[in-house]
Amino acid sequence: MTYLYLKAFHIFFVVSWFAGLFYLPRLFVNLAQAGHPMEYDRLLLMARKLLRFMTPLAALAIACGLWLWLGFGIAGGWLHAKLALVALLMAYHGYCARLYADFAARRNRKSHVWFRVFNELPVFALLAIVILVVVKPF
Template sequence: MLWLKSFHIVMVVSWFAGLFYLPRIFVNLAMETNDAAYDRLLLMANKLYRFVTPIMLLTLVTGTWLWLAYWRPTMGWLWLKLALVAGLVGYHHVCKRLLRDFEARQNTKSHVWFRWFNEIPVIVLLVVVLLVVLKPF
């Protein structure tokens, strides 16, 4: 099980790296006026999204496996963690929708909006780590 936990942690870290960086690219796309630079940023965003999507799936598979192996009825904190993970999956899909808007050059959101949007996974990560380590309920 330690191998599975280790693999799960690596997948989580990798997925979060993508969730941290993709919206940062969106910040730059929202500010970019040069077509060549915009296209380059768009290419980077597409490649990053395609790279982290299978990592998200591996995170979910290994997390489900761990959940099935370790779940006990007294682990109330786990339900909140699972809800936050479900929210992150939704966030991941919202990133895809935003990426499609950039591809169609129909983005209507400002770089400031994307700066705030970029903070969501940071907050979720903090709460999830506290839940896993402290197991408060």
């Protein structure tokens, strides 16, 4: 029974974390295009609040995942591939924090087009992770 609750919480926190991973880079697109200082400040505030909200969700998703892995002995080649993708997502999240800091310091040098492409990366990671978890191809 504990396993099922833990798995449910893990899924909940992952979905919540991904909501932030999908939306924060979209705010960066808008920040890169913002023409008026008040618009920029409003978007920056939204980005700061979202980053502060999604970071604990990421930590909880990872904690629940580690508990499932280490506490219940989940194993397999698919899990190693999933963990590699999760590590990349953690790096992506950290890079988003760095990009936010650049916007906050008014030193962003990337275009809105760059951020549009950057925004799509978590979509591919999520698709790969779902396939690995459901299909368990290896």
